[in-house]
Amino acid sequence: MIARLVVERLAVRRGERLLFKDLSLEMAAGEAVALTGANGAGKTSFLRAIAGFIAPEAGTIMFRGDHAALEPEDARRSDVHLIGHLDGLKGGRTARDELGFQVLWTGGDEAAVLAAAETLGLTRVLDLAVRQLSAGQRRRLALARLIASPRPLWLLDEPLAPLDAQHRALFGELMAAHLAGGGLVLAAVHDPLPIPARSLEIAA
Amino acid sequence: MKALALLFRRELALAWSGGGGPLLALGFYAAITTLVPLAVGPAPQRLAAIAAGFAWIALALASLLSLERMFERDFEDGALDLLMLGPAPIEAIAAVKCLAHWAAAGAPLALAAPVAAIALGAPMSLAPLILLTAAIGGLAFAFVGGLGAALALGSRRGGLIIAVIVLPLIAPPVIFGGGALDAFAAGLAWRTGLLLLVAYTLGAVALAPFAMAAACRNAAS
Numbered sequence: 001m002i003a004r005l006v007v008e009r010l011a012v013r014r015g016e017r018l019l020f021k022d023l024s025l026e027m028a029a030g031e032a033v034a035l036t037g038a039n040g041a042g043k044t045s046f047l048r049a050i051a052g053f054i055a056p057e058a059g060t061i062m063f064r065g066d067h068a069a070l071e072p073e074d075a076r077r078s079d080v081h082l083i084g085h086l087d088g089l090k091g092g093r094t095a096r097d098e099l100g101f102q103v104l105w106t107g108g109d110e111a112a113v114l115a116a117a118e119t120l121g122l123t124r125v126l127d128l129a130v131r132q133l134s135a136g137q138r139r140r141l142a143l144a145r146l147i148a149s150p151r152p153l154w155l156l157d158e159p160l161a162p163l164d165a166q167h168r169a170l171f172g173e174l175m176a177a178h179l180a181g182g183g184l185v186l187a188a189v190h191d192p193l194p195i196p197a198r199s200l201e202i203a204a
Numbered sequence: 205m206k207a208l209a210l211l212f213r214r215e216l217a218l219a220w221s222g223g224g225g226p227l228l229a230l231g232f233y234a235a236i237t238t239l240v241p242l243a244v245g246p247a248p249q250r251l252a253a254i255a256a257g258f259a260w261i262a263l264a265l266a267s268l269l270s271l272e273r274m275f276e277r278d279f280e281d282g283a284l285d286l287l288m289l290g291p292a293p294i295e296a297i298a299a300v301k302c303l304a305h306w307a308a309a310g311a312p313l314a315l316a317a318p319v320a321a322i323a324l325g326a327p328m329s330l331a332p333l334i335l336l337t338a339a340i341g342g343l344a345f346a347f348v349g350g351l352g353a354a355l356a357l358g359s360r361r362g363g364l365i366i367a368v369i370v371l372p373l374i375a376p377p378v379i380f381g382g383g384a385l386d387a388f389a390a391g392l393a394w395r396t397g398l399l400l401l402v403a404y405t406l407g408a409v410a411l412a413p414f415a416m417a418a419a420c421r422n423a424a425s
Contacts, residue, residue: 051289053424077291086282092221101214105207105290 002063002070002079002152003029005050005184010059012045019045020202021058025186027198029152032175032185034193037202043188044085046202047155050186051082063153075153078107082155087142091131095122095141098130099148108149116148120170135162147174154178156187160194168194207291208300215304218277225270229309230316233266237320252325256334256385259321263338264374266313267345271370272363274301274353275416279423288424298416299409302350310342326389333388337381337401344405347412348373354419376404 004027011021019042027033035043048054050061052072063075070079089098096113099122103113117123120140125133133141139162146154154175160168172194175185179195187193219225240258241251278284287297317338318331326334352370356362384397 048425051285053285053288053421055425076289080289082285082289084282084285086280086285088282088286090218090277090281090283093217097217101210102286104210105286107291 001065001182002075002184003066003182004062004064005153005186006060006062006064007050008060008062010046010049010061011057012042012049012054013057014042014045018057023059023202025200027184027186029182029184030179032179032187032193032195032197034197034199035186035188035202036190036199037188041202043202044157047082047084047157047186047188051080051155052076079151080153080155081106081146081149081151082157083142083146083159084157087138089130089138089141091129093130094127095130095133095137096126099126099141099144102142102145103148106145106149106151108145112148113144116144119147119174120144121167136164136167139163140167143171143174146178152183154183154185154187156185158189159187160189160191208296211287211290211292211297211300212304212307215301216308218273219270219304219308225273226308226312229266229269230312232269233262233313233316233320236262236265237323240324248325252327255321255324255326256330256389257382258324259317259326259334259338260341260378260382260385262320263313263317263342264345264371264378267310267342267349267374268367268370270305270309271349271353271366272356274305274350275357275420275423276353276362279357284420284424288420294417294420295413298350298354298420299347299413302346302409302412302416305350306343306346310346311339314338314342330385330389333385333394333398337384337398340398340401340405341377341381344377344401344408345370345374347405347408351412351415351419354416354423357419357423377401380404 007025010023012019037043045054049056063070063072100113117126120143122140122144125137176195179185244250278287288294314335318334321334322328322331349370352366355369356365359365380397380401384394387394387397
């Protein structure tokens, strides 16, 4: 279980452009960090570097458990959730099938699927095809796997963007509960997070 | 293992849903088989001579049809990220995708191959060997095809690129499989061709997942 995330002097390059360098971050269980910065500053790239998709040009990313450092690859496979701009849902399949696969794949179980759908108010739309859902419903469907399959580190990229006020508040409560249970939330945002969070600005 | 079984079921469901990938491949196979007598003339002797070989060419072409969707769909909608943060290494994910592709498209096509060849006038005695070579060769097509599909990730006109990458790579199995059938029909030693086909397929199954994984990592970065 990830209890600490330590990023030291990270530099990420995309093509010719050096997005940022010397970016350090240390966060512990129970902490939320709001990642801010202008469009194109590298918030998404930072999250994807932590998820292991982008090889940083310099610097280190370490995951620590309660006692020892974790093997990054293992930690990412079992302890990290990433919600990106894209929801990762297939338009032609039902919400139930898609959520079920996402939850089981990331380590949750069947019962948790229904409970999470209930929590996020998706029970009524579970049998609709994903393409019939609104953008907000799709995002909630993607967010449902966060609570259905427990993984400590949440990497969220603009998680609130398509949500209405009521569901932003609801997701705020879910994030707060996750933090209270020893989770970590690192979210790239433009609007403030609905929970107390440290801020980390990415500037060139 | 449980996770990979889950992924296999998902891939199969995706292949069957929305436009019915296997049905499409079979329809294409039937259509292209029908074109042969129209193109080369209806003389039974001429058709019988090319029947088995033709069944193989059509198989190779039909195998290309749904390759584009194999990785591209998951890449476009973001599901590839999710898969890569799952419990299985991306090499295993790629291999499962290829196996599911074979089960959904390759196996039905292998069943159709002897039917098509016999319809064109191949002798009945050839049918079991056609089925066997088509099933084995289809597995090679799926893995080599998956390699092409992974390499074409994120490119526009991916389908065309995949065909250009994959067709040269499936020349060897076509040669071995078609050669075995020819030899069998002529009463010559045909086992060598079959064994070479098996060897090529095993090589593809063993090596392609690593290349696919590298291509997926590259696309995700």
